[in-house]
Each structure stands twice: as C-alpha cells, then as structure tokens.
Amino acid sequence: MTVATDAQPAATGEQPAVALFVTCLVDLFRPEVGFATLRLLEDAGCRVYVPRAQTCCGQPGYNNGDYEGARSVARDVIRIFEQAEFVVVPSGSCASMLIHHYPELLDGAWRDRARALAARTWELTAFLSDVLGAVPPARAAAAPAGQQQAVAYHDGCAGLRELGVREQPRRLLAGRGIEVRELTQPDVCCGFGGTFCAKMPAISARMADDKLRDAVKSGAGTLVAGDLGCLIALAGRARREGVALSFRHVAELLDGRLEAPPVGEGTRG
Structure with a gap:
C-alpha cells in the first residue's frame, strides 16, 4: 500500500521499502507518470511511500550557477530521504542530481550524508531491472488503436x-x-x-x-x-x-x- 508520509515504513526483511522522489515536472505536469511508477514498484513487490515534505532536487538553480541555493535544497532533500532503504526517481536527470552532484556540492559531514544517500538512489528503470530483476506484468494496455505499435x-x-x-x-x-x-x-x-x-x-x-x-x-x-x-x-x-x-x-x-x-x-x- 502506498502512503504519503515523512516516516519510513518499518523494515520487514522481505519487501523493499522505497521512497519515491516524484520530481517537479511529474508533480506539476504529468502526475500519471508518478502513479505509473507507484504501480510498477508495487507490482514488483515494493512497499512505496511518498515523503510529503519533498520539493525540487535543486537542479534548476545548480544549472544556473546558484550553488548556494542548490546546497540548501540538497541538504533539505538529504534530511527528508536519508533514512530510506531505497530512493527511486522516474527521471535520469533528477536521479543524477542526487547521485552525482550532491556529493560535489557539499562538504564535510554533509558530503558523507550525500554519498550515503547516493548509494541508495536509483533511476526507475535501473532499479526495476538491476536491483529487482523485475518484468512488468503482461496486462493489456488500454491504448487507442495504433499506439501500442513499435x-x-x-x-x-x-x-x-x-x-x-x-x-x-x-x-x-x-x-x-x-x-x-x-x-x-x-x-x-x-x-x-x-x-x-x-x-x-x-x-x-x-x-x-x-x-x-x-x-x-x-x-x-x-x-x-x-x-x-x-x-x-x-x-x-x-x-x-x-x-x-x-x-x-x-x-x-x-x-x-x-x-x-x-x-x-x-x-x-
């Protein structure tokens, strides 16, 4: 069952607990991607939760040279997600921000915390394929004629x-x-x-x-x-x-x- 919460589900040793980092574009422009991601993770046996306090990954500021603003966002994201067993992101660019650029942005203890979060963060298809070895269920797609072609x-x-x-x-x-x-x-x-x-x-x-x-x-x-x-x-x-x-x-x-x-x-x- 998916929940919106800032508390990580208790570990069971059987089902991975996954914190979903939704991303700004998914949240604001295409929430269907977020719901599809939830279903894929749950179908693969994960217990998914969505931290309520999450916001942007900080990439827009980082790309424009606002490194101090990006550091502030990065520290907030780390605080929110660092207890997660896994963090899954339906975006390569946002996932890479957490995995590669947070450790570059931060120093000292925050860099150590950023590296620890990075080690548990995955882009969606990499997590499904490389971590879970998942195969999506072969349900019939509810697509208009011609859209389920190549x-x-x-x-x-x-x-x-x-x-x-x-x-x-x-x-x-x-x-x-x-x-x-x-x-x-x-x-x-x-x-x-x-x-x-x-x-x-x-x-x-x-x-x-x-x-x-x-x-x-x-x-x-x-x-x-x-x-x-x-x-x-x-x-x-x-x-x-x-x-x-x-x-x-x-x-x-x-x-x-x-x-x-x-x-x-x-x-x-």
Missing part, C-alpha cells in the same frame, strides 16, 4: 552519460512485448537541456528537429523517454511543426494503463 527510445543525456541507463528501459519494454526501434543517433541530445532551451532557443529548436526527424524515420509512432523534460520539449516542438508522433514516459508504457492522452495532447478526462 516505439522509438530517446536516451536522456544525464541518464545515459552520468548513470549508464541504456539497456534497462529497452530490456523492460521488450519484456512487456513492445518493439523498440533504434534511432540513428540515440546518444545525441534532444535540445532541451534544462535551461539550455531557454538560453539558446534557436540551437535547441534545430536539435529538437533533428531528433524528431530521426524518430519519424524509424517508423515508430511513439517516442519514449525516461525524462519528462525531454518529452515535454519534443512534444511541444512536434505540435508546432506538425510532426505526427506521440510521446510517452517509459513508466506509462511499462505500466500499460494509458488512459491519459500522450504528452502534449488534449486534456485529462
């Missing part, structure tokens, strides 16, 4: 380069019976890059166009990724340019309950 997978920069997340989502999708078609340049940035897309919009748009053309050439109808920021940016660009692609977070496809429209399309309910 997909193309976009590797977010932080997940790929900083966490080594590449084969895990593909392995999980294949286990779910979903065909993954490879992009010709899967390791090239989509142009989002957090605040990069706001600071250099022309370059960002060209990079997004290249990624969209690559996805269309694959013949897949849906582009899938593990970072919502990439998906929101690409979906927005596709809509403006009239590119016929759908966009889904990998957690949604693995969960299989696709009641909500794809990212950037329509309204809920």
Whole structure:
C-alpha cells in the first residue's frame, strides 16, 4: 500500500521499502507518470511511500550557477530521504542530481550524508531491472488503436552519460512485448537541456528537429523517454511543426494503463 508520509515504513526483511522522489515536472505536469511508477514498484513487490515534505532536487538553480541555493535544497532533500532503504526517481536527470552532484556540492559531514544517500538512489528503470530483476506484468494496455505499435527510445543525456541507463528501459519494454526501434543517433541530445532551451532557443529548436526527424524515420509512432523534460520539449516542438508522433514516459508504457492522452495532447478526462 502506498502512503504519503515523512516516516519510513518499518523494515520487514522481505519487501523493499522505497521512497519515491516524484520530481517537479511529474508533480506539476504529468502526475500519471508518478502513479505509473507507484504501480510498477508495487507490482514488483515494493512497499512505496511518498515523503510529503519533498520539493525540487535543486537542479534548476545548480544549472544556473546558484550553488548556494542548490546546497540548501540538497541538504533539505538529504534530511527528508536519508533514512530510506531505497530512493527511486522516474527521471535520469533528477536521479543524477542526487547521485552525482550532491556529493560535489557539499562538504564535510554533509558530503558523507550525500554519498550515503547516493548509494541508495536509483533511476526507475535501473532499479526495476538491476536491483529487482523485475518484468512488468503482461496486462493489456488500454491504448487507442495504433499506439501500442513499435516505439522509438530517446536516451536522456544525464541518464545515459552520468548513470549508464541504456539497456534497462529497452530490456523492460521488450519484456512487456513492445518493439523498440533504434534511432540513428540515440546518444545525441534532444535540445532541451534544462535551461539550455531557454538560453539558446534557436540551437535547441534545430536539435529538437533533428531528433524528431530521426524518430519519424524509424517508423515508430511513439517516442519514449525516461525524462519528462525531454518529452515535454519534443512534444511541444512536434505540435508546432506538425510532426505526427506521440510521446510517452517509459513508466506509462511499462505500466500499460494509458488512459491519459500522450504528452502534449488534449486534456485529462
């Protein structure tokens, strides 16, 4: 059973206790990803809880050079999550912030606490695949006709380069019976890059166009990724340019309950 609480469930020695770090974009723009993540973890035998006091990971300030502000956020996150058996994040970039950048930001005892938290923090597909060895249940996906065909997978920069997340989502999708078609340049940035897309919009748009053309050439109808920021940016660009692609977070496809429209399309309910 999932609970929203700041208290860690008591250890049982059988079911892993997982604290879900929701991320700002999931919370504000795509809560379906959070609920899909909860179901995936529970289906895999975890007891999931969602610390109420969590906020941002501090990445926006960190990326803009506000290191003191990022340190303050990092210390808050550590306080909230450091008793967790595992911390799971449905975002490669936010997970990497906790795993790699908190220890770089902090000194002394706080660095030690950051390293301890980092050792228990996982990106979602890496946790499911590498820690739990999970295979999502083969439930029928409630998708409109044509949306459960082949997909193309976009590797977010932080997940790929900083966490080594590449084969895990593909392995999980294949286990779910979903065909993954490879992009010709899967390791090239989509142009989002957090605040990069706001600071250099022309370059960002060209990079997004290249990624969209690559996805269309694959013949897949849906582009899938593990970072919502990439998906929101690409979906927005596709809509403006009239590119016929759908966009889904990998957690949604693995969960299989696709009641909500794809990212950037329509309204809920």
